[in-house]
Amino acid sequence: MKKEVRTVVYDDKLHIEAYRFEGLAQPFPNHFHGYYVIGFVERGERILSCKNQEYTIRKGDILLFNPGDNHACVQSGGEVLDYRSINITKEVMLDLVEEITGRRELPGFSPSVISDEEAACYLRTLHELVMADDRGFGKEENLLLLISRLVQQYGKPFEACVPECREEIEKACAFMEQHYAERICLTEICRYVGLSKSALLRAFTKSKSVTPYSYLENIRVGRAKKLLEQGVPPVDTALRTGFSDQSHFTNYFNRFIGLTPGAYQEIFSKERVDYGLAKRKMRDGN
Numbered sequence: 364m365k366k367e368v369r370t371v372v373y374d375d376k377l378h379i380e381a382y383r384f385e386g387l388a389q390p391f392p393n394h395f396h397g398y399y400v401i402g403f404v405e406r407g408e409r410i411l412s413c414k415n416q417e418y419t420i421r422k423g424d425i426l427l428f429n430p431g432d433n434h435a436c437v438q439s440g441g442e443v444l445d446y447r448s449i450n451i452t453k454e455v456m457l458d459l460v461e462e463i464t465g466r467r468e469l470p471g472f473s474p475s476v477i478s479d480e481e482a483a484c485y486l487r488t489l490h491e492l493v494m495a496d497d498r499g500f501g502k503e504e505n506l507l508l509l510i511s512r513l514v515q516q517y518g519k520p521f522e523a524c525v526p527e528c529r530e531e532i533e534k535a536c537a538f539m540e541q542h543y544a545e546r547i548c549l550t551e552i553c554r555y556v557g558l559s560k561s562a563l564l565r566a567f568t569k570s571k572s573v574t575p576y577s578y579l580e581n582i583r584v585g586r587a588k589k590l591l592e593q594g595v596p597p598v599d600t601a602l603r604t605g606f607s608d609q610s611h612f613t614n615y616f617n618r619f620i621g622l623t624p625g626a627y628q629e630i631f632s633k634e635r636v637d638y639g640l641a642k643r644k645m646r647d648g649n
């Protein structure tokens with residue numbers, strides 16, 4: 364079997380993450396992200412479930428996940444996955460779309476799996492330039508061309524891609540987002556929203572396509588990413604985001620992100636070191 368290699372780079376100019384997974388056999392459980400994911404399958408075949416639809420993804424397919432889109436995937440056949448993606452926050456996407464359209468509004472991309480040679484060319488070139496730490500404007504150019512293509516061909520108002528939710532479900536989400544660092548229980552959530560446990564589980568899963576507990580764990584992983592990026596040690600991050608212990612935290616983080624907390628933090632540690640060296644060189648030059 365091909366050796367597994369996982370690489371993640373943060374581009375401090377474009378403010379995007381670039382992921383490269385090679386030889387990946389790991390399944391990913393049903394989860395979501397708070398940012399856009401634009402991925403490209405280099406090799407392998409997987410069964411992808413996204414927003415209650417099932418796809419078979421193969422070489423050449425582009426994946427489009429909006430913030431909040433629940434998705435899961437497992438390997439299909441004997442060939443492992445080679446995959447590259449870029450992650451774009453809502454704030455950065457707003458800036459890009461405003462530059463392209465003149466309107467500061469979030470797009471919602473649909474469908475979740477597309478085949479588009481022009482978009483694939485922009486995506487692969489952008490990804491390779493980010494991975495190579497290229498300092499020219501070619502990567503910014505390809506990012507704008509990529510988003511422009513996707514907005515024109517597959518974009519619509521973001522609200523149109525967000526499933527309609529009952530007021531009680533939104534209250535449950537807000538409660539978990541406010542109390543994610545605490546040891547909350549299902550009874551507390553139900554008391555807050557005014558639903559029985561069985562009613563909450565049925566309504567929440569139908570609306571969000573994940574259970575309340577999975578939603579809470581996704582929130583915790585998202586907050587943990589921010590703390591790790593800021594240099595907070597993994598053991599402290601686990602405690603500050605409501606995980607029972609570091610082992611529990613590491614398992615969840617690796618399942619959802621594809622990297623251990625320590626490996627993820629190393630990306631941003633390097634950025635801080637490089638930035639510090641650059642500042643010192645500037646002072647020495649002055």
